Amino acid sequence: MRVDIVTIFPAFFDVLDVSLIGKARDRGILDMHVHDLRAWTHDRHRTVDDTPYGGGAGMVMKPEPWGEALDTLLSDDAVLLVPSPAGEQFSQAMARELAEETHLVFACGRYEGIDQRVVDHYAERGRVRLVSLGDYVLNGGEVAAMAVVEAVSRLIPGVVGNPDSLVEESHEEGLLEYPSYTKPAVWRGHEVPPVLLSGNHGAIAAWRREQSLERTRTNRPDLLA
Numbered sequence: 405m406r407v408d409i410v411t412i413f414p415a416f417f418d419v420l421d422v423s424l425i426g427k428a429r430d431r432g433i434l435d436m437h438v439h440d441l442r443a444w445t446h447d448r449h450r451t452v453d454d455t456p457y458g459g460g461a462g463m464v465m466k467p468e469p470w471g472e473a474l475d476t477l478l479s480d481d482a483v484l485l486v487p488s489p490a491g492e493q494f495s496q497a498m499a500r501e502l503a504e505e506t507h508l509v510f511a512c513g514r515y516e517g518i519d520q521r522v523v524d525h526y527a528e529r530g531r532v533r534l535v536s537l538g539d540y541v542l543n544g545g546e547v548a549a550m551a552v553v554e555a556v557s558r559l560i561p562g563v564v565g566n567p568d569s570l571v572e573e574s575h576e577e578g579l580l581e582y583p584s585y586t587k588p589a590v591w592r593g594h595e596v597p598p599v600l601l602s603g604n605h606g607a608i609a610a611w612r613r614e615q616s617l618e619r620t621r622t623n624r625p626d627l628l629a
């Protein structure tokens with residue numbers, strides 16, 4: 405998979421060079437490129453924003469730099485992902501869909517957003533998906549893009565060392581994950597649930613399933629609706 409990220413804060417994504425994503429890049433499993441939107445400006449001040457038509461506070465990102473950047477980066481197979489509070493709610497299901505793609509291009513907006521004509525223009529030419537992390541306000545699309553990149557990348561074969569660890573994850577089967585424990589068996593008076601020390605794998609599996617259901621009922625009843 406190729407991933408292109410366009411942002412006015414390219415350094416924000418330096419963290420992608422470490423951890424699993426970095427290893428996947430080094431192994432050629434992920435072909436990831438971060439681009440500074442200002443590379444597609446031509447004025448002395450490298451202007452990317454301007455005042456909104458119709459008035460109002462804040463600034464809007466100009467369409468021209470985005471047009472030049474996306475004309476350069478988009479391929480026929482690409483999905484253009486635009487983090488936005490107006491987007492569809494990102495989910496594990498969406499992550500699984502995106503992990504099947506060959507090319508993702510992220511347009512990270514700042515300020516009050518990107519001129520709407522950019523989304524409209526590219527929606528006429530290919531696949532565009534606005535994606536929201538949730539109902540809260542961020543200062544820009546970079547945090548959301550990072551979350552999507554991580555959730556999608558880890559589903560790509562070879563990125564995560566042990567594929568079995570992808571199965572028993574929260575949301576992977578529509579439920580929250582059961583609680584996990586490791587040594588020591590007693591810590592500050594807190595004991596590990598005895599069933600986990602029993603060696604009875606059937607009882608352990610049943611206990612974990614019940615814990616997942618109980619956690620989901622308590623913390624995310626919406627997942628059971």
Ligand SMILES: Nc1ccccc1-c1cnco1
Nearest residue numbers: 487488536537541542544545
């Ligand atoms: N608030 C934002 C501002 C700009 C780009 C994305 C967002 C966002 C994404 N998910 C929630 O908010």
